[in-house]
Structure formats: C-alpha cells, structure tokens
Amino acid sequence: MKNARRSFFKQSLAGALLLGLPSVGQAMPSGAIKPKAKKASNPFHLGMAGFTFVNFDLDTTLKTLERLEGHYLCIKDFHLPFDSTDEQIKAFHEKCAAHQVTGYAVGPIYMKSEAEVDRAFAYAKRVGVELIVGVPNYELLPYVDKKVKEYGYHYAIHLHGPDIATYPDATDVWEHTKELDPRIGMCLDIGHDLRNGCDPVEDLKKYHTRVFDIHIKDVTDSSKAGVGIEIGRGKIDFPSFVNMLREVNYTGMCSLEYEKGMKDPFLGIAESIGYFKAISDMEW
Numbered sequence: 001m002k003n004a005r006r007s008f009f010k011q012s013l014a015g016a017l018l019l020g021l022p023s024v025g026q027a028m029p030s031g032a033i034k035p036k037a038k039k040a041s042n043p044f045h046l047g048m049a050g051f052t053f054v055n056f057d058l059d060t061t062l063k064t065l066e067r068l069e070g071h072y073l074c075i076k077d078f079h080l081p082f083d084s085t086d087e088q089i090k091a092f093h094e095k096c097a098a099h100q101v102t103g104y105a106v107g108p109i110y111m112k113s114e115a116e117v118d119r120a121f122a123y124a125k126r127v128g129v130e131l132i133v134g135v136p137n138y139e140l141l142p143y144v145d146k147k148v149k150e151y152g153y154h155y156a157i158h159l160h161g162p163d164i165a166t167y168p169d170a171t172d173v174w175e176h177t178k179e180l181d182p183r184i185g186m187c188l189d190i191g192h193d194l195r196n197g198c199d200p201v202e203d204l205k206k207y208h209t210r211v212f213d214i215h216i217k218d219v220t221d222s223s224k225a226g227v228g229i230e231i232g233r234g235k236i237d238f239p240s241f242v243n244m245l246r247e248v249n250y251t252g253m254c255s256l257e258y259e260k261g262m263k264d265p266f267l268g269i270a271e272s273i274g275y276f277k278a279i280s281d282m283e284w
Contacts, residue, residue: 042246043246043251044214044250044253044254044280045071045072045252046253046255046256046276047071047072047073047074047255048065048255049256050074050075050076050078050079051108051257052258052259052269053076053079054078055263057079058079058092061079062098065099065101066099068270068273070273071100071101072104072253073101073102074105074106074133074213074255075105075127076106076108077109079092080092080103080106080127082119084126089126089127089128103129104131104253105132105156105213106120106129106132107132107133107156108133108134108158108187111140111144112137112140114140114143117140117143118147120134121147121150121151124151130152132153133156133158133213134157134158135160136157137166141180144184145184148180148183148184154185155183156211156212156213157176157184158186158187158215159173159186159189159193159196161191161192161193161196162196163224167186168192168196169193169198170186170193170200170206171198171207173207174206174207174210183212184210185209185210185211186207186210186212187212188207188215189214189215189217190204190215191216191218191219191257194226194236195221195223195224195226200241201241204241204248205244205248208248211250213255214250214252214253214254215255215257216254217231217259218230218231218234218235218236218238227259228259230260230268230271230272230275231275232271238276238279242279256269256272
C-alpha cells in the first residue's frame with residue numbers, strides 16, 4: 001500500500017507539470033502522503049545542471065526549463081563555448097532572459113593545468129557569473145586559491161563518487177579545501193556522494209559552510225553499482241535532505257542533474273522536478 005501511494009504521488013507530480021492538470025494537492029486521494037504543514041518559502045532555489053541537456057541545443061534546454069518553471073541554469077561550454085565572443089555571450093543571455101532563465105554559474109569545468117584555470121576564471125568573468133563549478137587536479141589547488149583571491153569568486157569543486165579518483169565524496173573535498181580561502185568549497189552531488197558510501201544529509205550538515213552548489217539526483221544504490229533514477233524512486237531520503245537544507249539555512253542552488261535516459265530525459269526531468277518541489281513545500 002505504501003509503495004502504491006508513493007507511485008501515485010510521483011505520477012501525479014509529473015502529470016500535473018506536463019499536462020497542466022489540477023495541482024498535486026487536489027489530485028491526491030485521501031490515503032496519499034500528506035504534509036504536516038505548508039511551508040511559506042525556502043531559502044534555497046531550484047535550478048538545472050547544464051549537463052542534463054548534453055544531447056540538446058540551447059533552445060530545447062530553455063524551452064524545457066520555461067515549461068517546467070525553472071529559472072536557473074548552470075552553464076556548460078557545449079551551450080556557450082569558452083571562446084565565445086562578447087556578442088555571442090550577450091546573445092546567450094538575451095535568449096535565456098526571453099525564457100525567464102538566468103545562468104547562475106559555469107561548469108563543471110575540468111582543469112589540468114594553470115592555463116586551464118586561467119581560462120575558466122576569465123570565461124566566468126566574461127559570462128558575468130561569480131560561481132565556478134570546477135574539477136581541478138589536486139596539485140592545482142594552491143593556484144585556484146590564488147585566483148579566487150584575485151577575482152573574489154566562489155569556486156565549487158564537483159565531487160564524482162567512485163568513478164573518478166579525484167574528489168570522490170564531500171569529505172575528500174573538505175579535507176583538500178579546509179585550509180584554503182573560504183570561498184573554495186564544493187558542489188555537493190548527493191547522488192555521487194551516496195554512491196561512495198557516504199550520507200549526503202550528514203555531509204551537508206558537517207560541511208555546509210563550504211557547500212556553494214548542490215546537484216540533486218537520485219540513485220538506485222549506495223555503491224558504485226548505483227545509477228541515476230527519477231528523484232523519489234531511489235535510495236536518497238529527500239524529506240530528510242530538505243529538512244537539513246533548512247536547518248543549515250542553505251541559500252544556494254539545488255540543481256537537478258538528471259542522468260537517466262539522457263537522449264529522451266523529459267518525462268524523468270518533469271517527474272523529478274515535481275517531486276522535489278512537492279517535498280520542498282512540505283514540513284516533514
């Protein structure tokens with residue numbers, strides 16, 4: 001019965017978003033999950049990680065975000081190349097604005113040399129954002145520290161779980177950045193953190209002073225075998241995670257990075273956004 005109620009709940013979310021049906025609260029039957037109280041607002045914001053749309057052009061990306069009332073995008077270079085001219089950057093922002101979308105950060109950007117660090121900071125400045133989501137080689141961290149002091153930007157290191165040796169989880173990022181400029185921290189990818197055997201709720205609590213961006217996703221298992229799935233169907237305890245966001249007063253972005261069926265992700269994106277929005281509007 002519990003699984004049936006959960007399935008109905010998630011299906012009603014996706015349907016309401018895609019088809020313009022009555023609100024989730026109206027659609028839920030008397031036996032479905034109910035909140036204790038409605039939250040007036042949340043300190044955090046819902047965004048979208050650009051990698052979600054790696055197989056699609058900017059127009060498709062923006063139209064999807066507009067339809068789902070998504071207003072924030074972390075910019076990837078396949079939508080706005082590093083060598084874009086000032087005119088191309090201006091046109092990019094104008095196109096985003098036409099769909100009520102703001103590019104709030106750039107990245108993730110992989111950096112294997114000081115020249116690539118320089119390029120990333122110069123790119124962020126020309127794009128007009130002050131948050132870089134990056135993946136620098138460990139030995140480049142002192143140079144990243146120098147550039148953060150020079151530019152005054154925040155730098156969020158994206159963690160990658162057990163798939164990549166560098167920055168597998170939140171603790172690894174913390175240990176490598178805790179002595180650096182306080183504007184250097186992490187993009188807490190909660191799916192990859194869980195896949196490395198960690199608890200993203202507890203890691204948010206422990207390391208929140210260095211969490212500058214969050215990639216929200218769900219995964220099927222708390223091991224390397226775990227793969228992406230629609231939010232609410234996997235192993236992450238989203239009610240507890242949202243409660244922790246409030247507890248630590250996280251004010252940044254929670255950007256969906258949806259990695260299942262990436263050549264046709266739209267239903268999964270809608271379901272995931274709907275589920276997260278509904279969870280975020282409830283007190284658990």
